[in-house]
Amino acid sequence: MCVGIPGKVVLIEGRMATVEVGGATRRIALDLLDGVALGDYIIAHAGFAIHKVDEDEALKTLEIIRELTDSIGEYEGGVC
Amino acid sequence: MRHVDEYRDGGLAEKLLTQIRSMSTRHLKFMEVCGSHTVAIFKSGIRDLLPDTISLVSGPGCPVCVTSAGDIDKAVWLSRQPGVALATFGDMIRVPGSGISLQQAKADGADVRIVYSPFDALTLAISNPSLKVVFFAAGFETTSPAVAATLGRAVEAGLPNFFLFSVHKTIPGAMRALLDTPELKIDGFICPGHVSTILGTEPYGFIPAEYGRAAVVTGFEPLDILQATLMLVRQMEEGRPAVEIQYRRAVSAEGNPKAREVLYTYFEPCDSEWRGIAVIPGSGLKVREQYAAFDAEKAFDIIVGEPREVKGCSCGEVLRGIKTPPECRLFGKACTPESPVGACMVSYEGSCSAYYKYGRR
Numbered sequence A: 001m002c003v004g005i006p007g008k009v010v011l012i013e014g015r016m017a018t019v020e021v022g023g024a025t026r027r028i029a030l031d032l033l034d035g036v037a038l039g040d041y042i043i044a045h046a047g048f049a050i051h052k053v054d055e056d057e058a059l060k061t062l063e064i065i066r067e068l069t070d071s072i073g074e075y076e077g078g079v080c
Numbered sequence B: 001m002r003h004v005d006e007y008r009d010g011g012l013a014e015k016l017l018t019q020i021r022s023m024s025t026r027h028l029k030f031m032e033v034c035g036s037h038t039v040a041i042f043k044s045g046i047r048d049l050l051p052d053t054i055s056l057v058s059g060p061g062c063p064v065c066v067t068s069a070g071d072i073d074k075a076v077w078l079s080r081q082p083g084v085a086l087a088t089f090g091d092m093i094r095v096p097g098s099g100i101s102l103q104q105a106k107a108d109g110a111d112v113r114i115v116y117s118p119f120d121a122l123t124l125a126i127s128n129p130s131l132k133v134v135f136f137a138a139g140f141e142t143t144s145p146a147v148a149a150t151l152g153r154a155v156e157a158g159l160p161n162f163f164l165f166s167v168h169k170t171i172p173g174a175m176r177a178l179l180d181t182p183e184l185k186i187d188g189f190i191c192p193g194h195v196s197t198i199l200g201t202e203p204y205g206f207i208p209a210e211y212g213r214a215a216v217v218t219g220f221e222p223l224d225i226l227q228a229t230l231m232l233v234r235q236m237e238e239g240r241p242a243v244e245i246q247y248r249r250a251v252s253a254e255g256n257p258k259a260r261e262v263l264y265t266y267f268e269p270c271d272s273e274w275r276g277i278a279v280i281p282g283s284g285l286k287v288r289e290q291y292a293a294f295d296a297e298k299a300f301d302i303i304v305g306e307p308r309e310v311k312g313c314s315c316g317e318v319l320r321g322i323k324t325p326p327e328c329r330l331f332g333k334a335c336t337p338e339s340p341v342g343a344c345m346v347s348y349e350g351s352c353s354a355y356y357k358y359g360r361r
Ligand code: SF4
Pocket: B312, B313, B314, B315, B316, B318, B325, B328, B329, B330, B331, B332, B335, B336, B340, B341, B342, B343, B344, B345, B346, B352
C-alpha cells in the first residue's frame, strides 16, 4: 500500500541516494526532487524520491506508523 | 479492525465519529478514487462505523484495473515479438485482455518480466544489448514521473534497445467524467494522497468551482480517512466546498513542480480508454513525438484485432461506482482473486479484490 513512509538520506552519489527506513537501506533516484541533502527525510515511490518531509513531521509519521502498522519493512507497494 | 480498535483506545477515532454524526444532517455520498484508499477503508471497516447519512463509494481505483482490454492485447502482441522482453509491474501480467493475459503469453514462451521500478527495466536493457526491452507502463501521476525520468536517462544514454508502451492515465480528467455521470451524484472526493504529492491541489480546483462539490486530499491510515470524511461533511454542510489537504505530511498545495516538469518533458496528454468507463479526452499520457524512437507504439507495427471486453464482467459499473462488487453475478463464484475474470479482481487494490478479501462487516 502507498503508506508514504519517510526514509532518511544517509548517502548521496550523483543522482542516487541511499535512504534508511526502519533499519533497512534502499537506493533511490533523485531525478524528481531538487535540493536533497544528507540527513533529509524523503518519501519515495517506484524507486524515485518524490517529496521532502521536514524532520518533525517525518518523526511524527514514523511514530504513528510504528504504532499502527507492521508495514514499516514493506515501504513500497501499489502503483497508484 | 485492529487499526480502528487501536484508534478507539486512543479515543481519537471515536471523537471524529461523534463530530461526523453531530454535523451530518443530510445524505452525502463521497467517492475514493484511489485503490489504496479502497483497501484501507475495507480493511478498517470504516464504512460500517459511519452514520447512515454518509456513504463512501469506490471509484476507478487502480491503474491496473482501468487498463483497457485493447491495451493488454497490444502488450501481449509486443511480448511475442522475437528478441523482445516485455517488463511490467506484477499485477499487470494477470489482467485479462480480449484473448489471453501476459501471464498466459509467458506460459506460452513469451519473455515477460516483472519489475518493481522502471529503473529495473532500464538496467535490463543496459545489461542485455541484444534484447529489445519494452516497459509496459501503467500508473497515475505518482508513477508516471518516475517513468518519465527513466526515459530521460535512456535518452541521455542514447539506448537503442529501450522502449516504452505508455498506458499512463491522469486522475483529474477521470474525476470530471465521474461528476458528469448522472447516475452517480457524488457530493465530494477523497482525493488520492500520493498522486497529489506530485499534483498539489490546483488540478482539483474545478470540483468546487464548477461543480460545487467537496474535495479533500487524504492519507491512508484509518484516522486520516475519518478526519477527511469530517472535512468533506463540513464543507458540504456549511455550503463552502473547497479543495483542502488533510494529508499534510506528504502533500503541499504546490505539489512537486520538478516532477511535473520531468513528466511533461517526455510525455504529452492524449485521449485514453479507461476499462469499462469510456475514452476520456486528454486523460492519458503518450511519449512526445521528439522521443518517438523510444515509443513502442511507433517503433513496432502493432497488429491486434478489435478488442472485446470480458463477458459477464461488471467491471465497468464497479469502476464508476454504480454497482458494488457483490452486485456482479460472477463475484465470488466464477470470479475470485485466485482465478480472476475481470481486472478489478486481479489487482490487490481493485474494488472486487478488496471487497472479496475484507468483505462487508
Ligand atoms: S467480480 Fe469479477 S467479473 Fe464481476 S465485476 Fe468484479 S472483476 Fe468483474
